[in-house]
Amino acid sequence: KAGVTQTPRYLIKTRGQQVTLSCSPISGHRSVSWYQQTPGQGLQFLFEYFSETQRNKGNFPGRFSGRQFSNSRSEMNVSTLELGDSALYLCASSPGTTTNEKLFFGSGTQLSVL
């Protein structure tokens, strides 16, 4: 079974631009969560989608948005990029049907904002 796939692996953008990151979950998984990872901050929860609906949202500004498609693939978008948005963005999938599920993580997209 293929794992969680995130594209692109690396991305360089300039301030003010917008960016879209993609995540393909494990086949059969309906829940996709997004996290922002920065040194010293650990993983900060962005949002979680299940069957195209956002079930949970973290404390990030409205510039961060996401969506999920009918095939469970998910995208997250960051508009008006700031230098502080430079981070590793991780996507995780799970079946999504119970609370205590293990998360399966992709390798992440490393975003650098110049």
Next chain:
Amino acid sequence: AQSVTQPDIHITVSEGASLELRCNYSYGATPYLFWYVQSPGQGLQLLLKYFSGDTLVQGIKGFEAEFKRSQSSFNLRKPSVHWSDAAEYFCAVGRTGGFKTIFGAGTRLFVKA
């Protein structure tokens, strides 16, 4: 709201020595607790999880963790560390009825020969 604290930013241990990584959580009810490991350039992999029952949980790669409700702790242990254990370790907590896992800031483990 649930939260997780990992007091140690980094720890260095000698190969073959024992290891304990600390984790404290904040949550009103019985939490779901996890330990994940992240090797350089990789995503996170689950080491073990606790939901209920026996408070000593066994995981992969020889790791174990003990849930102590009175101390709100879920410390990770390994009796003998191998060089390949050098990585970053994350404690995480989930809550009943929620689909949101909250992670600590992580502890980076260095292993010296």
